[in-house]
Amino acid sequence: MSLADDIGNIGRAIQTRIYREGVYGRKPAVPVDPERLRRAARSAMSRRGWNYLQGSAGTESTASANRAAFERYRIVPSMLRDVSNRRLGVELFGRELPTPLLLAPIGVLELVHPQGDLAVARAAADSGVPVMLSTQASWSMERVAEAAPQAPRWFQLYWSSDDDLVTSMVHRAERSGCEAIVVTLDTHVLGWRPRDLDAGFLPFAHGQGIAQYTADPVFASLVRRRLKHPASSPAPRPTPQALRALWSMSRNHPGSLLGNLRSPCPRAAVETFLDVFSRSSLTWHELDFVRQRTKLPIVLKGLQRPEDARRALDAGVDGVVVSNHGGRQVDGALGALEALPGIVAEVDGRIPVLFDSGVRTGADVFKALALGATAVGIGRPYAYGLATAGARGVRSVLEHLGAELDITMALAGIADVAGLGPAALTRLDG
Structure with missing residues (x-):
């Protein structure tokens, strides 16, 4: 039953x-x-x-x-x-x-x-x-x-x-x-959540929890627009934590992991999401x-x-x-x-x-x-x-x-x- x-x-x-x-x-x-x-x-x-x-x-x-x-x-x-x-x-x-x-x-x-x-x-x-x-x-x-x-x-x-x-x-x-x-x-x-803040962890910034967006054709066009006009500021110096974040973004982005690791798209998708979330x-x-x-x-x-x-x-x-x-x-x-x-x-x-x-x-x-x-x-x-x-x-x-x-x-x-x-x-x- x-x-x-x-x-x-x-x-x-x-x-x-x-x-x-x-x-x-x-x-x-x-x-x-x-x-x-x-x-x-x-x-x-x-x-x-x-x-x-x-x-x-x-x-x-x-x-x-x-x-x-x-x-x-x-x-x-x-x-x-x-x-x-x-x-x-x-x-x-x-x-x-x-x-x-x-x-x-x-x-x-x-x-x-x-x-x-x-x-x-x-x-x-x-x-x-x-x-x-x-x-x-x-x-x-x-x-x-x-x-x-x-x-x-x-x-x-x-x-x-x-x-x-x-x-x-x-x-x-x-x-x-x-x-x-x-x-x-x-x-x-987003509410003020000390557990996440103390860990410095927002899953969306790691490419997690944004599958509705990366599957969306309008969102994809917003990402392409961002890639045509990339930010001019220099990228921060890589750290082990940043590399793990890049791995997470690439793993969660549509496409092959290897291709995503070589592409700016996963990071651009995360940045676009953070811009348009709410x-x-x-x-x-x-x-x-x-x-x-x-x-x-x-x-x-x-x-x-x-x-x-x-x-x-x-x-x-x-x-x-x-x-x-x-x-x-x-x-x-x-x-x-x-x-x-x-x-x-x-x-x-x-x-x-x-x-x-x-x-x-x-x-x-x-x-x-x-x-x-x-x-x-x-x-x-x-x-x-x-x-x-x-x-x-x-x-x-x-x-x-x-x-x-x-x-x-x-x-x-x-x-x-x-x-x-x-x-x-x-x-x-x-």
């Missing part, structure tokens, strides 16, 4: 399978306990890869606030309800999903596992859980579509400073089978730019204020994601779950309200759904699964979260996610 099987009691079935295998001495290859899973991922990853994945902004207080927000809400079960057959499925943008889970976008997944985005997409295809492909992916959306054509997928758009590149990315997303465009609003400037001048008025270029649903990611949700409705978007980027952007910010009820109230059922940031367990998913989320994005936990066991690890994490959600619903007296509401929770003061 898998998450793609839209039947009740999936939690008990997965739980029973694990216990039966334990009779023969077989324990789960991917830890169920969130902390053991995190430790397993840490041991499987390089130090700088782990710091990039795990790190958050500043003192990382926002990441802590995300977890504290979940702790403030407590589940209050109802007894003597018929929960013998439960339904976890939801409908989003015309697709019936087996669970209310989403795979949130995570960039540079090659730092987590050699197969990165490809492995995640294969897990998405097996589980029926949509994956949001990052603009900062390690494999292009076309490669992902080829590797896992059945995977339900959306495209997360970082709005470039070049309009033609934005247009090209959106059109490529349509052609490669993406079902929604998720415009991420909270990363027009646009801090973006305003609400410019959202129509994307609407005019696609018929796909448009979702805004990163909302935390009700007035921004109101502006999103006025702009005619098809959905919003309440998120603080897992704490990676603003230190000292509000826990994302605390922002969810106000935005749900403002939207008032007119469009789906999605949620991510700080989710670690099926009980967390339950709480977000009870506070009004239509579906819930999983971030670091699936990356931990990826680090631990590739595509199988991602599938296992989704299974465990879905099973725990199902069992939590049963024990709370809820037979259908559609019946979840604030009455299932109480909020602790302080």
